[in-house]
Amino acid sequence: MGHIGSNHARLYAEIPSAEFTAVYDVDLTRGNAIGRKFEAAPTKSLDEFIDMVDAASVATPTYTHYEIARSLLARGKHVLVEKPITDNAAHAAELTELAARKGLILQVGHVERFNPVLSALEKHLTHPRFIEAHRLSPYPDRSTDIGVVLDLMIHDLEVILHFVCSPVQSIDAVGVPVLSRGEDIANARLRFGNGCVANVTSSRISPERMRKIRVFQEDVYLSLDYQNQSGEIYRRVGGRITRDKVEIEREEPLKRQLTSFIECASTGRQPRVSGFQATAALELAVEITKRIAKSE
Numbered sequence: 001m002g003h004i005g006s007n008h009a010r011l012y013a014e015i016p017s018a019e020f021t022a023v024y025d026v027d028l029t030r031g032n033a034i035g036r037k038f039e040a041a042p043t044k045s046l047d048e049f050i051d052m053v054d055a056a057s058v059a060t061p062t063y064t065h066y067e068i069a070r071s072l073l074a075r076g077k078h079v080l081v082e083k084p085i086t087d088n089a090a091h092a093a094e095l096t097e098l099a100a101r102k103g104l105i106l107q108v109g110h111v112e113r114f115n116p117v118l119s120a121l122e123k124h125l126t127h128p129r130f131i132e133a134h135r136l137s138p139y140p141d142r143s144t145d146i147g148v149v150l151d152l153m154i155h156d157l158e159v160i161l162h163f164v165c166s167p168v169q170s171i172d173a174v175g176v177p178v179l180s181r182g183e184d185i186a187n188a189r190l191r192f193g194n195g196c197v198a199n200v201t202s203s204r205i206s207p208e209r210m211r212k213i214r215v216f217q218e219d220v221y222l223s224l225d226y227q228n229q230s231g232e233i234y235r236r237v238g239g240r241i242t243r244d245k246v247e248i249e250r251e252e253p254l255k256r257q258l259t260s261f262i263e264c265a266s267t268g269r270q271p272r273v274s275g276f277q278a279t280a281a282l283e284l285a286v287e288i289t290k291r292i293a294k295s296e
Contacts, residue, residue: 004082005059006034011255012057013038018262024049050075055105055265057258058082062146066091069106073098078105078265080258083158084150084285085278092282096275105264107257107271108278110158112211114256117224117231118159120246121215124233128163130216131198136206139179147182149175149289150282153202156213157288158273158281163215166194168284175292178205188288222246 005025012020024043025031035042043049049056050071055078058068066086072079073095085092085108099106112118133156140151170191175183185203192198211226224231224246231246264271 005057007254008057008059008258009034009038009040011252011258013040015255015259015262017259017266022049022052046071050077053077055079055262057109057261059109062087062150066095069095070098073102073104073106076102076104078107078261080105080107080109080261082109083111083278084108084146084154084282085275086282087146087150089279089283089286092275092279096279099275103268105261105268105271106275107261107264108273108275109257110155110273110278110281111253111257112155112159112226113162113272114260115226115229115253116248116251116256117226117229117246120231120248121213121222121224124220124222125163125215125217126219127217128196128215129218131160131163131196131200131213133160133198133200133213134210135202136208136210137204138207138209139184139205144180147175147177147180147186147289147292148184148202148204149186149188149285149292150182151202152204153186153188153200153288154281154285156200156202157284158277159213160190160198160200161280161284162277164192164194164196164198166192166196169193171288171291173288173291174295175289183289183292186288186292188291190284 012018020040022041022043023031023035024046032042056072058065058081065081069079069081135152135156168190173188175186178184184205187201190198213224215222221234229248229250233244233246235242
């Protein structure tokens with residue numbers, strides 16, 4: 001379960017619209033501890049867990065997402081699976097089709113889509129021409145089974161695809177493995193069919209943490225900080241540039257994401273990041289990873 005799963009448990013226990021029923025971890029000692037802490041039943045197997053829930057989060061290593069999510073969906077359970085949805089596009093498409101066929105919610109944990117910063121940005125977004133995103137962190141104790149593109153950059157790729165709504169025409173990508181088998185630092189330059197260009201940099205060997213995005217349009221330039229939930233908007237007014245702070249109502253993005261998942265599972269409303277959208281982001285991330293491998 002790890003750190004991310006523990007946060008899911010904490011928030012499910014806090015959200016009034018959820019009844020936090022059960023928890024499962026292959027490390028039974030850890031599962032028992034989480035269950036006791038948040039007053040949920042610790043279970044001894046995935047089958048026992050599935051019997052006790054109507055909806056579930058899958059917060060496990062990426063290579064296990066497909067098998068666990070498929071088991072849950074096959075038995076009629078709504079699923080929120082952490083990003084990336086799976087480690088390959090064929091499995092992602094299969095899960096998406098299975099959920100659609102059974103009329104179930106399959107939501108994917110692209111948590112930045114629930115960051116209040118993004119809501120503030122979308123109010124001003126009309127026709128992005130250039131996007132620059134930076135996502136830096138120290139070396140993690142999780143997700144080292146995948147490279148930094150699938151670990152971190154995929155957040156920004158999903159957001160950019162959502163903003164631009166145009167097919168990718170060209171990709172230039174470089175990356176370097178430092179402490180992992182896969183790349184630990186990477187840069188991708190994407191050109192879209194509508195002329196927009198995105199420059200995306202991710203690193204998990206940085207001494208500092210940074211999660212920022214800048215969006216340039218003909219009339220507006222927005223600079224936003226996901227981490228600090230702050231932002232500025234620059235406009236051209238009367239031949240000069242004005243700068244104003246973006247009003248952002250701060251809130252924990254993961255809590256917003258889980259609350260939305262519960263609502264979707266209860267009402268049938270489609271999630272903000274569905275399996276289809278997550279699969280598109282995964283396909284782009286995998287292609288960038290392939291380009292990096294070829295350039296080495």
